Amino acid sequence: MQRQNSILRNLDWVATILYILLVIMGWFNIYAAVYSDDHRNILDFSQRYGKQLVWIFFAFIMAFIILNTNDRIYPAFAYIFYGVVLLSLISTLLFGRVVNASKSWIPIGSFGIQPAEFAKITTSLALAKLMSSYGFKLSGFWSYVKVAIIVGLPVGIILLQNDMGSALVFGALVLVLYREGLPGWILAYMFFLVLVFILTLMYSTSVLIAFIFAVAIMLLVIYTRHYRDAFRVTLGTLGIGLLLFVASELFHLKLSVEIIFLIPVIIAVFIGFAYAYRKRLKQVYAISFFLIATLGFSMSADYVFERVLDVHHQKRINNLLGIEDDPLGWGYNVNQSKIAIGSGGFWGKGYLSGTQTKYNFVPEQSTDFIFCTVGEEWGFVGSAVVVSLIAIFLLRLLKIAERQTEHFARIYGYSVVSILFFHAAVNIGMTIGLVPVIGIPLPFFSYGGSSLWAFTILVFILLRFDASRYGSY
């Protein structure tokens, strides 16, 4: 009894209330998305809002159980949890929906647990376990290999299940690594590569080569301040390019534009290495390396896009970048969702008065595109409130993570923040056309038991750690 009192007393009520608020708002939006004149009873369990109500109820029970469970089990059993979920991922891969056995303990409706959702929790725990283990430091090759294995295993299996969206979520864990010592330039470089990837798909190879070269020269100027040498390199490279072009025209060599762009840049890289060696300039090494690595990435990105990605991913990405315009095809979702949100205007159309979302124009409107209902019925005001609430919730969780004295709890906390952040930003981003359509749910809002439960467990394990940080049991 006393233990429970202390847990409740030390529980972070700001985060808890924000959580409850978000879940309730989510439910009202699912009700609105499914609402029609024909069925209004909120306890109609054949409808999605009825089922969601049941799932919310169970989520609250789970939260309660977690708060009343000793938090020592997480560091103790982190790898075991991780292994169990990994096995169930493999079994779903091999045997399809075998895991539907969960039907026996959830008596309502048809329901299938998606292990991918729970892999987020166990991977976070395992990562925390690894990185908080005695003597572990995020430096050196082997430490990164270990991290890569912990994260890579579930990602690999999820990719084999063709669930690109869920796999990408794990990419967000780079924020955890950053907090624990990953050099800042790697984070910056990763953002840069994402940019290069998008540009690769939008512009021709030659434009990309010119762009990457320009960035390299800029870095050279900023870091070495050898203005004259930078100027010479630029001029020389342009000169070689021009020479190649003239030669190609004169002797009918039929060199492609890419080659005329690429050869001078590669020569510049070699000159860069020689220059760096003679003058013993580390930065020039780094920049030359940056140039060649980014070029390589850009070329292979093109290849990956054409050969590795599914057609529907290609189309979604292309569509986002405005390369294909196809309102009834894959772009249809985003177009509809933008129209629905945009039509909400400043004040919105009022609760249950949305028209775009009501008429099934927006597909998946109670799952991945639930934010459309928010945008249409509650307008800019409502959307901004929801987005802000999620942001405040994340910042609060960040604060909680940061105040943990245990390494394990802090690292886990950062994982929670990163995963929720990725889900929220990408989900809302896709409904308003900021990022490609990848099917991942909006935490606490999207219809679905698996995701709601996974997010609840994710958050409440952190809150449980936080509640006992002043004295462990």
Add this chain to the structure above:
Amino acid sequence: MVLRAESNRKVVVSVIIILVFAVIISKLFYIQVVNSSYKFSAANNVLRYVTQYPARGLILDRHGTPVVTNKPVFDILMVKNQVKPFDTVEFATMLGLTVEQVSDAFVQASKQKGYSPRKAVVLLNQISAENFSRFQEVMYKYSGFEVQPRTVRSYNRPIAAHLLGYIGEVDERDIKNAPYYQQGDYIGISGIERSYEHVLRGKKGVKIFMVDVYNRIKGLYEKGKFDTIATPGKNITSTIDIKLQEYGERLMQNKIGSIVAIEPQTGEVLAMISSPTYDPSLLVGRQRAVNFKALQQDSLKPIFNRSIMALYPPGSTFKVVNALIGLQEGVVTPETRYSCDGGYHIGRGVACHSHPSPTNLIQSIQVSCNTYYCHVFRNIIDKREFGSVEKGFTVWKKHVESFGFGSKLGIDLPHELKGIVPSVSFYDKYFRKGGWNSLTIISLAIGQGELAVTPLQMANLAAIIANKGYYLTPHVVKAIEGESITPDYHQKHFTSIDSVYFRYIIEGMDLAVNGVPGSGSTARIAALPDIRICGKTGTAQNPHGKDHSVFFAFAPKDDPKIAIAVYVENAGFGATWAAPTASLMIEKYLKDSISRPDLERYILDANLLDRHAKAK
């Protein structure tokens, strides 16, 4: 120092989070407040998506004659909330329907998936142009109804139903498999309509209208910026000769079976008849469901495409395959002679009919001697070099499979069957391991036993012999919108038999049709004075009733233009029905006229359906 670095990192993460959400809020502000293109909504307006259905591609015959075309029909849509009480009797009569049909349609409409009383849903589909034009004049009287023009298939002649196939509304599985489809779309379900669906269907377009709460159209949304135009489907040129197809269907009326004719040099299917057949226009229009059910319940299975889905024993026609394998394996030569005294008497024994004896290889085909092939078959299986029955059988099976038996030939039509060529493991299970030998499976010598082939595979065998050793994958489409089809169909598939051996078979098949009277030729009824036909009869034993009559042939001998196989179920000897039918088809194709009206009458008038009834 360390502390500072850590708190910096915490700040960086917070800044990233805040920045990203700031970008999201800015974008929200942009599309919800700044950008006017999404704010058409002052009076709670709704966008309406009107799908623009493209016309489906036409199907032409090999000479460019249209076989399948389109005709306009009209779907009547309703918005339930706007329907006011009206005169149902007039409404129904104008549309050419009964009052019951109309009230039933109202009940059905409200049951469909995604139904909403505020949304336009299809009430009645495929109203013919005549009925609709009558209704159109009084349509203003009925509020809440709209019209959507569509096109459906139209057939100039009631032929080639199996080959052309039919279209129908997509079901949920289709929609799930290909997001292109939406409820109410049509899709090819069988035949060419199905295998060339992606070519024929074209691409839908969409017009986006703004409508007010009373569903009145206020104009195009954003001046049609988001609209797309429908692209019509591509026209397909089939390989079928429509005259030959029609003639074949006439010859096969009142009979059960199949004819397949192929152009040997190209693999193009010239005619593909499955009898009984049905009028393809039965599966178009409002009566489709009723007609389909009736066809489905017909005991003669008219929907079933026998040419590629019926499995028959090849019968004696298969002797030519065993002869070729024997020659290739060197266990028989053209001069090898065996005498026949009315049967093969070792083991269970195989009976033969009376014919001149002994025969060499060529004569054995001419007279179709069973005894001869029991020797040949056993020579192959028990060839000393193989060492065991299993090995010998495996070699034999490999040769047989190189003719395309036991696997799909890959014709561009759905639902083709593989046929059956038994395997060692099959016999090991059926008897027991080591419990069988060349005598146990002797029926294979004369094309009986565990063999099963489709009429298409049989016609392909005729093409292989005509080509002296290879075939091109049979196909029914020649060109798409003038562009020639995939190169896969231009590739020669060689059998495992050397081309030199085929001339003996051709000689034998020539004699079988054109031998002098009294020499024992089995198919003299198929002979034509001015076209040299090479053919082989067969009688496929049928455990359920009277034997099936089989004949396969090609012509002319020196420059084959047509290879053909004919199966007539429960018709007895190959020479009686199948051979004359094939002969008439060949004459029709090569000369476009018939020199033997009596023979033609004999076939046309024959009604063999009662035999089938007896067999049941």
